[in-house]
Amino acid sequence: MxxxxxxxxxxxxxxxxxxxxxxxxxxxxxxxxxxxxxxxxxxxxxxxxxxxxxxxxxxxxxxxxxxxxxxxxxxxxxxxxxxxxxxxxxxxxxxxxxxxxxxxxxxxxxxxxxxxxxxxxxxxxxxxxxPLRLPAPADPRLVKLCELLADDPADQRSLRELGREVGAAERTLSRLFRAETGLTFPQWRAQLRLHHALRLLAAGHPVTRVAVDCGFRSPSAFIEAFRALFGTTPGRYRGA
The missing domain is CATH 2.60.120.10 (Jelly Rolls)
Structure with a gap:
């Protein structure tokens, strides 16, 4: 370095x-x-x-x-x-x-x-x-899993399904997520999606398109999750 x-x-x-x-x-x-x-x-x-x-x-x-x-x-x-x-x-x-x-x-x-x-x-x-940090794990299986989701934040596969691809059991991955990131897997994935949303919003994409591209079930679900983490709506964040 x-x-x-x-x-x-x-x-x-x-x-x-x-x-x-x-x-x-x-x-x-x-x-x-x-x-x-x-x-x-x-x-x-x-x-x-x-x-x-x-x-x-x-x-x-x-x-x-x-x-x-x-x-x-x-x-x-x-x-x-x-x-x-x-x-x-x-x-x-x-x-x-x-x-x-x-x-x-x-x-x-x-x-x-x-x-x-x-x-x-x-x-x-x-x-x-x-609070914009996305925690990074170190375990190679988690790293591979996180890379898969980073490439496609809208991926809806469960932790069990993702585990089959990275060669680890759901229980093992769940334990590792808590130990290495301080978050559960659903919490980490939600954070990843919101992290990706910040990039799309900064690039000028409309809120409805960002919600779809980040894997949220609806624009209202995206707005609610965004407000819960960042204390403001996606539209107001983009205009801040």
Missing amino acids: ERQVLTGPTIRPLGHRERIDWHDHAVHQLIHPLHGVLRVSTGRGSWVVPPNRGVWIPATVPHAHQADGPTEMRSLIFEEPIFDEPAVLVVGPLLREVIRTLSDDHDLPADLRHHLEQVALHEVRRATTL
């Missing part, structure tokens, strides 16, 4: 499905897609990050990125450990403009740059964090 040296704000254009492989940094990093959608992965799970969100990556935490659609990834660095774990944050208009200004203009006067960095620090400290 590569250690990438960061000395200040960065801009990185990414093409659709372009990936930045596993690496870490000696400093804390806030990653924000000014345009497009990022999937950010760590050893503990993955996050979907649309343009109204950012993800905090603590120093020395290995991570990787992949773009969904053409994406412009921006980042700021921080010496202060604001969050102990990776976290998705709401990026409001002020923080968004500060990120844009700091990363666009490397010739800012030193006093103005320092002031904007303090504004960014203040905004990150007060930002709302969101």
Whole structure:
């Protein structure tokens, strides 16, 4: 794994499905897609990050990125450990403009740059964090099962049916899901579907189409599940 040296704000254009492989940094990093959608992965799970969100990556935490659609990834660095774990944050208009200004203009006067960095620090400290992590298992049978469902979140097969494909009994898989993700299999699958829904919503797909593509029995069931996890409706989330 590569250690990438960061000395200040960065801009990185990414093409659709372009990936930045596993690496870490000696400093804390806030990653924000000014345009497009990022999937950010760590050893503990993955996050979907649309343009109204950012993800905090603590120093020395290995991570990787992949773009969904053409994406412009921006980042700021921080010496202060604001969050102990990776976290998705709401990026409001002020923080968004500060990120844009700091990363666009490397010739800012030193006093103005320092002031904007303090504004960014203040905004990150007060930002709302969101429960967007999809826990990642380690057992090879669970990894294979999760890959099957990630390829087709609308797959309706039961855990017993999926177990026959990955070579493990339903009871074994059920126990492993609880032990390795902290969730039951139905809870994990629902989280996966909502995780996938965030990407589709960020890409502009209508709510009814997202509900079908993510395997929900109806748009109303999708809206109810989305509201229960994220505290808002899919339509309001997309417009936030």
